[in-house]
Amino acid sequence: MTTETNAEVGADAASARPMDLLxxxxxxxxxxxxxxxxxxxxxxxxxxxSDQLAxxxxxxxxxxxxxxxxxxLTDGLRAEREQGITIDxxxxxxxxxxxxxxxxxxxxxxQYTRNMVTGASTADLALILVDAxxxxxxxxxxxxxxxxxxxxxxxVLCVNKMDLVDWSREVYEKIxxxxxxxxxxxxAPDLTVVPxxxxxxxxxxxxxxxxxxxxxxxxxxxxxxxxIASDRNLVDVRFPVxxxxxxxxxxxxxxxxxxxxxxxxxxxxxxxxMVLPSGFTSRIAAVETADGPVPEAFPPMSVTVRLTDExxxxxxxxxxxxxxxxxxxQDIEAMVCWMDETRPLQLGGRYVIKHTTRSGRAIVRGLxxxxxINSLHRDESAGELKLNEIGRVRFRTMVPLLVDEYRxxxxxxxxxxxxxxxxxxxxxxxxxxxx
Amino acid sequence: xxxxxxxxxxxxxxxxxESIFVLREVVAEMERPVLLFSGGKxxxxxxxxxxxxxxxxxxxxxxxxxxxxxxxxxVLEYRDRRVAELGLxxxxxxxxxxxxxxxxxxxxxxxxxRIQTPVLLAAVEQHRFDAxxxxxxxxxxxxxxxxxxxSFRDEFGQWDPKNQRPELWSLYNGRxxxxxxxxxxxxxxxxxxxxxxxxxxxxxxxxxxxxxxxREVIERDGMLYAVNEFLRPxxxxxxxxxxxxxxxxxxxxxxxxxxxxxxTVAKVIEEVAATRITERGATRGDDRVSEAAMxxxxxxxxx
Numbered sequence: 261m262t263t264e265t266n267a268e269v270g271a272d273a274a275s276a277r278p279m280d281l282l283x284x285x286x287x288x289x290x291x292x293x294x295x296x297x298x299x300x301x302x303x304x305x306x307x308x309x310s311d312q313l314a315x316x317x318x319x320x321x322x323x324x325x326x327x328x329x330x331x332x333l334t335d336g337l338r339a340e341r342e343q344g345i346t347i348d349x350x351x352x353x354x355x356x357x358x359x360x361x362x363x364x365x366x367x368x369x370x371q372y373t374r375n376m377v378t379g380a381s382t383a384d385l386a387l388i389l390v391d392a393x394x395x396x397x398x399x400x401x402x403x404x405x406x407x408x409x410x411x412x413x414x415x416v417l418c419v420n421k422m423d424l425v426d427w428s429r430e431v432y433e434k435i436x437x438x439x440x441x442x443x444x445x446x447x448a449p450d451l452t453v454v455p456x457x458x459x460x461x462x463x464x465x466x467x468x469x470x471x472x473x474x475x476x477x478x479x480x481x482x483x484x485x486x487x488i489a490s491d492r493n494l495v496d497v498r499f500p501v502x503x504x505x506x507x508x509x510x511x512x513x514x515x516x517x518x519x520x521x522x523x524x525x526x527x528x529x530x531x532x533x534m535v536l537p538s539g540f541t542s543r544i545a546a547v548e549t550a551d552g553p554v555p556e557a558f559p560p561m562s563v564t565v566r567l568t569d570e571x572x573x574x575x576x577x578x579x580x581x582x583x584x585x586x587x588x589x590q591d592i593e594a595m596v597c598w599m600d601e602t603r604p605l606q607l608g609g610r611y612v613i614k615h616t617t618r619s620g621r622a623i624v625r626g627l628x629x630x631x632x633i634n635s636l637h638r639d640e641s642a643g644e645l646k647l648n649e650i651g652r653v654r655f656r657t658m659v660p661l662l663v664d665e666y667r668x669x670x671x672x673x674x675x676x677x678x679x680x681x682x683x684x685x686x687x688x689x690x691x692x693x694x695x
Numbered sequence: 696x697x698x699x700x701x702x703x704x705x706x707x708x709x710x711x712x713e714s715i716f717v718l719r720e721v722v723a724e725m726e727r728p729v730l731l732f733s734g735g736k737x738x739x740x741x742x743x744x745x746x747x748x749x750x751x752x753x754x755x756x757x758x759x760x761x762x763x764x765x766x767x768x769x770v771l772e773y774r775d776r777r778v779a780e781l782g783l784x785x786x787x788x789x790x791x792x793x794x795x796x797x798x799x800x801x802x803x804x805x806x807x808x809r810i811q812t813p814v815l816l817a818a819v820e821q822h823r824f825d826a827x828x829x830x831x832x833x834x835x836x837x838x839x840x841x842x843x844x845x846s847f848r849d850e851f852g853q854w855d856p857k858n859q860r861p862e863l864w865s866l867y868n869g870r871x872x873x874x875x876x877x878x879x880x881x882x883x884x885x886x887x888x889x890x891x892x893x894x895x896x897x898x899x900x901x902x903x904x905x906x907x908x909x910r911e912v913i914e915r916d917g918m919l920y921a922v923n924e925f926l927r928p929x930x931x932x933x934x935x936x937x938x939x940x941x942x943x944x945x946x947x948x949x950x951x952x953x954x955x956x957x958x959t960v961a962k963v964i965e966e967v968a969a970t971r972i973t974e975r976g977a978t979r980g981d982d983r984v985s986e987a988a989m990x991x992x993x994x995x996x997x998x
Contacts, residue, residue: 278703278705278706278707279705279706280703280704280705280706280709281706281709281710306971309970309971309972309973309976310971310972311972311973311976311977312973312976348841348856348857348859349841350837350840350841351833351840351841351883351884352834352840353833353834353884353886355706355886355888359706360706360886360889362884374861375861377861377863378861378862378863381863381864382863382864382865489702489703492702494702502716502719502720502723503719503722503723505749505750505751505752506752507751507752507753508752509751509752509753512751512752515751515752519719519748519749520719521712521715521716521865526702549747550746550747550748550750551747558702560704560709560712560713561704561708561712562711562712562713562715562716562719562748564750575723599861612870614866614868615866617720617723670864671864671865674863674864674866675866676861676863676864676866676868678868678870683868683870683871683872684860684868685860685861685862685863685868688861688863
């Protein structure tokens with residue numbers, strides 16, 4: 261439309277404090293009130309639309325539900341509504357003036373560990389729900405373990421249905437203490453516990469008057485303000501080359517740029533860099549975007565890097581610093597979550613690993629143990645990993661991978677396992693050590 | 696080290712970076728990608744991002760329009776102008792041609808949404824495309840809320856929602872056999888409001904029908920439809936003038952307008968931020984068929 265109007269909007273947007281983005285995963289079953297909690301967050305932030313609500317109300321009434329079943333909002337697939345269960349991760353969106361939120365809503369059923377792992381892989385924060393009347397159950401511990409395995413930086417435990425325990429401080433504190441002790445064993449980085457009633461909205465958007473003894477923030481207040489900027493690794497420069505831009509044009513000649521998304525660290529013009537696996541060194545000539553050169557690039561920016569020297573670089577290579585480089589490894593030790601229902605991971609099994617922008621064949625050379633995620637017991641006699649099982653695995657890869665430990669770098673430390681015969685993604689790996 | 700506070704990006708920058716990553720990933724890993732371009736706001740933004748992802752080189756793939764024959768002239772004009780500006784190859788998968796050749800038959804209600812699918816699939820097969828960029832967003836509809844960024848389709852173009860590939864971190868699995876394909880959705884995590892904020896920030900031109908204008912309409916099933924050569928008033932339906940705009944742009948016979956005074960980007964943003972009805976609920980006759988209308992169409996190969 262008119263450029264004047266656009267200019268006005270642009271100016272407004274520039275003067276306002278920019279919103280940032282927080283991704284969080286929710287875990288818990290329908291019985292814990294998870295759908296009610298999500299429905300409440302969407303509703304109270306005006307992100308739930310009247311036609312969505314009307315559709316859910318109509319379906320609830322037709323099924324004879326006694327109350328509007330907010331689970332129907334997230335259970336979008338026919339099979340889910342028919343069976344009354346959540347099958348797959350659903351993504352939901354809401355925003356406040358401070359932040360945009362992406363919820364990965366994962367099913368709580370035991371057979372769907374793979375969905376929880378999927379949702380947690382990109383999450384800044386995980387929200388675990390428990391029913392105040394039941395306290396911690398096996399499932400809550402399992403969820404907490406998976407969050408720590410996936411290195412989700414922030415954990416929130418919502419003790420829900422506080423209205424059904426008379427807003428009891430004792431009940432809340434017992435659960436909070438027990439969970440805090442358990443989380444300490446897991447090496448969970450940052451834990452917040454909030455007593456809530458999702459049904460009545462207590463401590464969801466604002467502090468509840470029913471629980472004056474609770475001095476912490478409401479759930480939304482915490483989600484809006486939890487500090488996530490320093491979760492990113494700004495120290496280790498890792499730039500996996502995704503695509504080489506070489507215009508075939510008469511106006512732009514001799515241009516060679518390496519496009520990718522910064523995995524970690526900060527890249528600036530004139531920085532000395534090393535390219536792996538070749539080991540050649542050069543300097544950054546420019547860091548560019550379509551809008552022009554930028555003074556520096558950091559995660560999660562997608563940029564194009566140009567170097568001062570003409571060296572042979574292609575997709576799958578990694579730009580790093582000469583004195584801070586990932587390991588170049590063909591023997592990879594990793595915690596693996598198996599995700600295939602048809603065929604288990606087996607010793608000697610051949611797969612394809614996709615790691616950053618690099619893929620290659622791999623063989624399973626060792627299965628050290630299978631982990632019981634309820635007791636954390638290690639079963640060293642295990643000969644395979646079935647669907648939703650987790651174990652420590654040793655891979656030998658055909659091409660060297662450029663890796664860091666997952667606990668140091670979620671991007672250069674994570675990989676997926678693909679079955680070459682079915683092309684399905686059958687496992688997720690988190691690198692423990694490489695050598 | 697500098698303080699971390701300086702190294703923050705806005706939510707629009709984060710979404711843009713993610714979309715550009717997805718666009719580059721598809722081009723790097725797939726043989727013959729194509730971008731579905733309807734002239735609708737989502738495909739406009741997607742094309743804009745494609746331009747950014749490969750600059751200063753040209754966009755390295757063609758665009759395809761599934762043409763139902765029921766078009767808004769303003770949108771067709773926009774499509775052709777944009778394609779010419781960027782020097783792109785345009786593939787038109789034409790429903791009228793498919794009707795003439797007998798590939799598909801007109802449905803009883805005259806809506807062409809469902810018969811688009813075989814036409815799309817035939818074009819994909821003819822051009823041997825193995826990756827289709829679509830502008831679908833997960834916030835649009837609940838079946839879409841569960842779709843992957845890289846969505847696998849079998850050799851019949853079908854989506855199997857119960858059998859999707861797990862998608863972790865930003866590791867997308869695009870492997871497939873000949874004949875199978877991937878639908879890639881770079882805007883998966885954008886909302887309608889994000890799209891409009893981005894259109895404002897980047898000063899992207901959108902077809903005029905997205906902004907408030909006078910139009911002759913009829914009211915049908917509680918929605919306002921433009922009277923044109925594809926949609927005539929039925930008995931008892933009165934035509935009248937109203938100030939409207941379109942929130943979505945689809946087939947002109949089943950896309951409704953909403954009453955609106957929003958004639959600038961800023962006013963559209965204000966309106967979208969305040970609205971209490973989803974864009975598909977407000978404007979799409981085709982989604983009203985059943986609770987699972989979208990899922991059923993997607994299973995058959997719809998985008």
